Amino acid sequence: MTRFLLRNAVWIVLLFTTIAFVAVEPRLLSVRIFINVLEHSSILGILVIGMIFCLLAGRFDLSSESTLGFTALVGAWMVSTNAFFGSGWQLPPALVIVLMLAMGAAVGCINSFFIIKLRVNAFIVTLAMLLALRGFTYVFTNANTMYDLPPSFTALGGYSIGGLLPVSVILFLSLFIVSQFVLSYTAFGRDLYAIGGNREAAFAAGIRVDRRTLTAFVLSGMLGALAAWVLAGRLQAVTINLGQGMVFEVFAAAVIGGGSLAGGKGTMMGPLGGVLLLGVITTGLSVMPISSFWVDAVRGVLILAAVVLWRVTEIFEERWRTSTP
Amino acid sequence: MQAGRILRHAAIAAVLALGISVGGQSASADGYKVVYIAPQLNNAADIVIARNWQDVSESLGMDAVIKNAEISAKREADEWATAIALGYDAIVGGPVDSLAATISVKKANEAGIPVFMLGRTSAGGKVELIARADNISLGTIAAEELVRRIEEQRGEIAGKVLELHGPMDQVNARQRSEAIQAVLAKHPKIELIRKLQHWTPEEFFDITKSVASANELVGITMGSDVIPGVDAALDSLGQLKKIGEPGHIVVTGIDADPRILDLIGNDLWDASALQDMVGYGTILAHYVKHYLDGSFKITAAGPIDNPGAPYHGIEARWNEATEGWEIQTPSRPVDKSNYTDPSLWGNAIKKYQ
Numbered sequence: 001m002t003r004f005l006l007r008n009a010v011w012i013v014l015l016f017t018t019i020a021f022v023a024v025e026p027r028l029l030s031v032r033i034f035i036n037v038l039e040h041s042s043i044l045g046i047l048v049i050g051m052i053f054c055l056l057a058g059r060f061d062l063s064s065e066s067t068l069g070f071t072a073l074v075g076a077w078m079v080s081t082n083a084f085f086g087s088g089w090q091l092p093p094a095l096v097i098v099l100m101l102a103m104g105a106a107v108g109c110i111n112s113f114f115i116i117k118l119r120v121n122a123f124i125v126t127l128a129m130l131l132a133l134r135g136f137t138y139v140f141t142n143a144n145t146m147y148d149l150p151p152s153f154t155a156l157g158g159y160s161i162g163g164l165l166p167v168s169v170i171l172f173l174s175l176f177i178v179s180q181f182v183l184s185y186t187a188f189g190r191d192l193y194a195i196g197g198n199r200e201a202a203f204a205a206g207i208r209v210d211r212r213t214l215t216a217f218v219l220s221g222m223l224g225a226l227a228a229w230v231l232a233g234r235l236q237a238v239t240i241n242l243g244q245g246m247v248f249e250v251f252a253a254a255v256i257g258g259g260s261l262a263g264g265k266g267t268m269m270g271p272l273g274g275v276l277l278l279g280v281i282t283t284g285l286s287v288m289p290i291s292s293f294w295v296d297a298v299r300g301v302l303i304l305a306a307v308v309l310w311r312v313t314e315i316f317e318e319r320w321r322t323s324t325p
Numbered sequence: 326m327q328a329g330r331i332l333r334h335a336a337i338a339a340v341l342a343l344g345i346s347v348g349g350q351s352a353s354a355d356g357y358k359v360v361y362i363a364p365q366l367n368n369a370a371d372i373v374i375a376r377n378w379q380d381v382s383e384s385l386g387m388d389a390v391i392k393n394a395e396i397s398a399k400r401e402a403d404e405w406a407t408a409i410a411l412g413y414d415a416i417v418g419g420p421v422d423s424l425a426a427t428i429s430v431k432k433a434n435e436a437g438i439p440v441f442m443l444g445r446t447s448a449g450g451k452v453e454l455i456a457r458a459d460n461i462s463l464g465t466i467a468a469e470e471l472v473r474r475i476e477e478q479r480g481e482i483a484g485k486v487l488e489l490h491g492p493m494d495q496v497n498a499r500q501r502s503e504a505i506q507a508v509l510a511k512h513p514k515i516e517l518i519r520k521l522q523h524w525t526p527e528e529f530f531d532i533t534k535s536v537a538s539a540n541e542l543v544g545i546t547m548g549s550d551v552i553p554g555v556d557a558a559l560d561s562l563g564q565l566k567k568i569g570e571p572g573h574i575v576v577t578g579i580d581a582d583p584r585i586l587d588l589i590g591n592d593l594w595d596a597s598a599l600q601d602m603v604g605y606g607t608i609l610a611h612y613v614k615h616y617l618d619g620s621f622k623i624t625a626a627g628p629i630d631n632p633g634a635p636y637h638g639i640e641a642r643w644n645e646a647t648e649g650w651e652i653q654t655p656s657r658p659v660d661k662s663n664y665t666d667p668s669l670w671g672n673a674i675k676k677y678q
Contacts, residue, residue, distance in 0.1 A: 027539040036538055040531050084675040085583075143372045144674075145553060147584050163563055235526050236560070237553035237584060240367045242526060286520060286535035295521050 003320065009313035010257050010273035013306055017277060021284035028287055035164060039234075041279035042172035043068075043243075046227040047250045048257075048271045049179050050220030054122075055254060056183070057216045058196040058263025059115065062126040064250065066133035067107045067224030068243040072231060073137050075100040076146035076238040079153050085144045093153035097229055104225025107133070108218035115217070116210045130247070137240060147237040157233020168230045175223075180268040192216060196263025253278055256306045258314075277306055356386040357414040357617050361443060362404045364421045365396045370551050370580055373670050374444055374602045378417070381610035389610075398425040405429035409436050415613050417441045423448040423496065439616060443609055444602070445496060446648050453616060454623065455651040456609035458600045460497050462656040463579045464504025464548075466598035470658050471544045471577040472512060474595050478573060483514035484543030487536050489522050489529060489555070491548040501548045501579055522552075529554025537562055542574050550578025550585045550597055567592040568661075581659040583671035589664040601654040603670045608652055623650045 005012065022029045047064045054061040079096045080086030091099075107129065114125040151158075160166045183189035191212045194202040203209045232238050257274030259266040281302050285295050359382060363375045375391045382389035392408070394401035398421050408416050409432055416433050418440060420426035430450025433440050442455040476482045488505055491498030502519075509515050518536055522528040533545065533555045542564075545555060559565040559574060566573040569592070578585060581597040588594035608629065615621035623643045629652060644651050659669060666672065 030539070032538045033535070036531075036535050039534075043527070138367065143367055144369055145551070145582070145584055147553065147587075158557070158561065160561065166561070231527070234557060234561070235530055235553055236557040237526065239526050239553060241524075244525065246527075282531065283535050286532045287539045289518070 003317070006313045006317040006320070008273075009310055010270055010277065010306075013256075013309055014273050014277045014280065017284075017302070017306075018280050021280060021288070025284065025288045028284055031164070033283065033287065035166070035169065037276065037279040037283045038169040038172070039166045040283055041275045042166070042168040043227050043231050043234075044246065044249055044253060044278065045172045045272065045275040046175060046223050046230065047246060048253045048275055049175055049268065050223035051250050051254050052179070052259055052266060052268060052271055053192065053216040053219050055259050055261065055263060056192040056196045056266060057213050058199060059122040059213065059216065060126055060261075061111065061217060061220045062123065062247050063107060063111060063129035063133060064220055064224040064227075065243040065246040066130040066137075067104055067221050068228045068231065068246070069241070070107075070133040070137045070140075070228075071100040071103045071225040072228035072238045072242050073141050073146060073240065074103065075153075075228065076149055076232055077141055079150060080146050080148050081150060082146070082148035085141075085146055086148065093150055096153065100225045100229060101222050104221035104223070104228075105218045106221070107224070108221030109214070111221070112214040112217045116213055134244075141240065143240045145237055145239045149232065149236060149238075153229075154233035154236055157230040158236060159233075166234075168234065171230065176268050176272045183268060188212065188215065193264050196260075196265070198264070249278055252303050252307070256303070256310055258310065274306075278303070356388055357614070358388045358390070358411075359415045359417060359613060360390045360392060360408045360413045361417040362392045362394055362401060362408065362419070364394050364401070364419045364445070366391075366393045367396075368551050369582060369674055370549075370600070370602060370670075373674050374419070374606055377603050377670075377673070378443060378606040378610050381607050382613070385610065385614045387610075387614060394421050396421055398422040401426065402429050405433065409433055409438060412436075413438060414617055415439045415441060417443050417609065417613070418447065419444045420447050426450075439613075441609060441613055441616075442648075443606060446651075448648075452649040454609065454612050455646065455648060456605040456612075457651065457653055458602065458605060459653040459655050460500035461504045462653075463598045463600060464501035465508055466656050466658050467501075467546050467577045467579050467596075468505040468508035470596040470598070470660070471546050471575055472508065472515075474575045474577070475544050478575060479543060481514065482512045485516045485518060485540045486544040486546065487533065487540075487542055488517060488519045489532060489545070489547040490519055491522065491524055493521075498548050505546060524549065524552050526552050526554040530558045533558035534561060537564060537574075544575040544577070546577045547579065549580050549582075550594075551580050551582040553584060556588060556593060565593060568595060579656075581669055581671050583674055586659070586664045586669065586671045589659065589661055592661070596658050596660040598656045599659050599669060600656065601670070603668070603673050604654040605652060608654070 050064055051061055075096050077087050078089055078091045079093055081090055111125055111129055114120045115122045157168050191207045194207055195209050195212055199209055231242065253274035254271050256277060257271030259271055281299055285299060361375060361378055363371060365371050366375060379389045379391055392404045394404055401421050416438055418426060426447040427449035430440050430447045434451045439453050442452050444457050446452060446455045472482050486509065490502040493499045509517050520532045522532060529552050537559060555576060556565055564574055575595050577595050578597045581599045585594055585597050626643050626645055628642050
């Protein structure tokens with residue numbers, strides 16, 4: 001029982017946080033708000049999945065927010081029907097989506113090249129990529145907002161089944177389930193744990209460390225592009241600063257959910273709890289009649305409290321594990 | 326091993342070459358050399374402020390350069406230090422942080438370089454002219470248009486209104502928000518829901534959707550409509566109705582972004598308070614030229630019908646503010662009646678595409 005509680009600490013925190021918010025603001029207890037939390041979490045969730053793949057392999061990917069921003073803006077530029085701010089090409093949305101995913105994969109490949117072949121630290125490489133992509137986004141679009149996006153392009157992020165359940169929510173939850181399956185039941189998933197746990201030992205055991213690492217970064221890039229597509233559809237417009245600062249929330253959700261920055265540890269379900277916890281906090285504070293001045297402070301304190309609680313449960317789990325014969 | 330080393334060196338060489346080629350650009354026009362150190366160049370409004378100032382300055386024969394502080398006070402101080410070292414004839418600023426910029430302004434003063442400000446100003450140092458929008462006027466018009474249209478639609482000024490305001494440490498955000506609150510406070514049946522955002526579309530969308538889900542809103546207003554998200558959030562809730570349709574939520578903004586002009590044209594956005602950045606940038610560029618020529622210098626408050634009067638059609642006055650001489654271009658409402666006006670910056674920007 002203790003072990004179960006410790007391993008699912010993030011869900012317990014999520015439950016108590018939700019109860020506390022609802023007790024203070026009863027209007028939060030509605031289907032619509034619940035759906036809002038899931039929708040709010042969907043973009044962050046998709047990025048977190050990519051980050052977890054990299055973290056499990058013992059690497060960082062700081063560039064995912066810029067991959068999102070860059071691919072969203074370039075994609076919107078190619079598909080926009082606006083005579084002044086679009087490219088004028090008005091490419092078919094299906095083609096643009098494929099190109100966006102290809103751009104995301106290319107970002108992952110470039111990151112991997114520097115990390116694997118040139119052995120440059122992943123933190124530095126992906127930080128440089130974050131800055132470079134943000135810069136290219138400026139150059140590419142002259143800092144304009146892209147809009148007039150065709151409905152078929154915005155459907156994934158903007159369409160709701162029955163006017164209530166956004167398709168993006170189904171996509172994001174499905175991706176978590178599939179990703180957890182990949183981690184638990186495929187050679188790729190098991191290899192990532194082995195690589196993150198001990199890279200040299202994994203190599204000695206015959207695991208193709210470089211190829212698995214490349215795949216993790218390519219997946220992270222493609223998920224960044226997928227998040228871009230969803231977000232562009234939701235907002236029906238794309239700005240130059242789209243996704244800016246999201247990397248902090250991505251890390252927070254991953255760590256709250258039990259992901260280890262050292263690699264080789266964690267699941268997809270824990271970070272899903274972390275993503276939903278951040279979604280509850282953000283949506284709850286939006287609805288509550290709390291002074292605007294307090295929102296950032298309260299959000300920061302709540303996130304810090306969640307991380308500390310997670311760390312405490314981890315310490316207990318370590319002690320419990322070492323004391324058990 | 327050898328191949329890896331070669332690749333590493335090649336990559337470093339490529340990065341250095343790129344840096345040299347980008348950093349090696351220089352302007353070559355004759356005349357006064359002036360620089361505008363922009364606080365940021367990450368949105369249409371700041372792009373228009375910078376590009377219009379540059380265009381007008383160059384049309385007057387000046388060599389006008391734009392630098393970007395990227396919303397970093399440190400980066401801004403570095404750009405100012407470089408500009409002072411290069412000996413520009415004039416520096417035009419738009420501080421990221423008004424207090425932090427004071428040191429840079431004083432250094433420019435000591436170096437004998439005249440300083441002008443565009444859009445916002447420093448807390449200290451000698452500034453020859455500040456050209457900016459009247460933020461109080463912007464907030465007042467956004468709120469008055471909101472109230473008037475709520476009354477037109479519902480027969481009374483009552484109900485819940487969402488205000489998306491920016492961080493209060495930004496003078497522009499604070500003044501606009503205070504003006505909005507001052508107008509709405511006159512209507513006791515209006516319940517104002519104020520929400521802080523940091524000018525990101527994700528926040529505009531999420532906050533609007535959350536608040537509109539839990540409350541029956543009659544109106545929404547905001548510190549800037551350059552940021553998208555509000556209309557998409559209402560659309561996702563099925564609450565984006567055309568003006569005149571039952572259940573239409575009145576929406577007003579500030580700035581009159583090009584995207585908003587299109588929404589106004591489609592009856593999906595009620596009104597916006599115009600920030601006349603083309604107007605005040607044009608006036609400043611001319612004043613810098615006059616100042617450097619020694620042909621005109623402000624000595625008294627009054628309308629800007631001074632020598633040359635190249636600012637035809639721009640209504641503004643010289644005023645003496647606490648920070649120095651200033652001109653504030655007044656705002657005016659933009660709605661269905663005038664959204665195609667080519668003098669609006671949201672339409673003027675199209676020439677830069």
